[in-house]
Amino acid sequence: MQGDEARVLLGFPPSSRPTPSQIKAAYRKKVWESHPDLFPVQEKPCAESRFKSISEAYALLLSGGRGEDSTSATYSRVVRTGMPRAHGGRSNHILIRIPFLFIILGTVGLGGLNASRAYKKQKETYPSHNPFLP
DSSP: OOHHHHHHHTTOOTTOOOOHHHHHHHHHHHHHHHOGGGSOGGGHHHHHHHHHHHHHHHHHHHTTSSSOOHHHHHHHHHHHHSSOOSTTTOOOHHHHHHHHHHHHHHHHHTTHHHHHHHHHHHHHHSOOOOTTOO
């Protein structure tokens, strides 16, 4: 599918340059009109093929008409940088550290120190005769 065909299929003039938000809005409108679940059984195959072509046109226009789908563009970015960056390229180190802080603070706050004391007390009360156990 060519870029002009994709634009016409989504309702744009052939030589136009729609923005990603316009593409997304047109895609949602066309999908709502041609979703296969909205048609009777005898018309579903035609609606499915139209739905697939609309999805292909959407992917082509969002990728910039380079002929690759959006997943391969994301994949190449992940492979190149090692980790996808959130919010358009800003690093997200703080967001990565927050869950670990919650785990550490939650363990200490919810009795992590008491649990280790209870483990030591139980170990003294019932010693293991197996040399491989702690």
